[in-house]
Amino acid sequence: MKKMERLDKILSHMGYGSRKDVKKIIKDGRVEINGETIDKNDYKIDPYNDRIKLDGEEIFYREYIYIMMNKPKGVVSSTDDPINRTVLELLEEEYLFFNPFPAGRLDKDTEGLLILTNDGKLAHELLSPKKGVDKTYYVEVEGYVEEEHMEKLDKGIILDDGYKTLPAKLEIIESNFISKVKLTIKEGKFHQVKRMFQALNMEVVYLKRISMGPIKLDERLRLGEYRELMEEEIKLLKEKS
Numbered sequence: 001m002k003k004m005e006r007l008d009k010i011l012s013h014m015g016y017g018s019r020k021d022v023k024k025i026i027k028d029g030r031v032e033i034n035g036e037t038i039d040k041n042d043y044k045i046d047p048y049n050d051r052i053k054l055d056g057e058e059i060f061y062r063e064y065i066y067i068m069m070n071k072p073k074g075v076v077s078s079t080d081d082p083i084n085r086t087v088l089e090l091l092e093e094e095y096l097f098f099n100p101f102p103a104g105r106l107d108k109d110t111e112g113l114l115i116l117t118n119d120g121k122l123a124h125e126l127l128s129p130k131k132g133v134d135k136t137y138y139v140e141v142e143g144y145v146e147e148e149h150m151e152k153l154d155k156g157i158i159l160d161d162g163y164k165t166l167p168a169k170l171e172i173i174e175s176n177f178i179s180k181v182k183l184t185i186k187e188g189k190f191h192q193v194k195r196m197f198q199a200l201n202m203e204v205v206y207l208k209r210i211s212m213g214p215i216k217l218d219e220r221l222r223l224g225e226y227r228e229l230m231e232e233e234i235k236l237l238k239e240k241s
């Protein structure tokens, strides 16, 4: 079924400015719908099927956006915070029009992969405990990590609140005063990775998420940088969740 929407609403959703900005764009005669210049804000269009041109260039409507960010330390992964800088403040305005939110949290001092989207259904599936989507972290931890820790994490360990974790996979990269490991968990409890190592009497000194389900952090992204997910990545994400 065709869903008709106001032209100014659609252009604003697409990131071409606030309602006020796009009204001016439309009034200035810069928009064509199916080959005809339209200067009425409330003109109704079918955003998926009508041909929309801005300044002579065809543009394509989308409802959802999917962003991968390499979250830096010092910012919080919530949409609003009275004290701290949020990950949303790192996004350019054209993305904020879509009202994205982080699909899952990372602590203020954790770095790495954060997916931001306005697709509530996908975010829900990604985070649902029932789906148990794998999340892999690169972790630096004080003390020697050994085989015995691998076995304990695989069996499930008891956290400080008595909760027994699901089996987690540990890969030891380097065992040393500060060990380097990768840990894959299927859950997302509050401070989970830090608390899992605490339960082994070890303290996490550096934490970075490197993958979430089929999505791997693009190592070309520097801290605080982001990019939209590619079609292929979105497809994988939808298949797996």
Ligand code: URA
Binding pocket: 105, 106, 107, 108, 110, 190, 191, 192, 193, 194, 195, 207
């Ligand atoms: N586990 C933690 O302890 N912190 C995070 O940010 C993510 C997982």
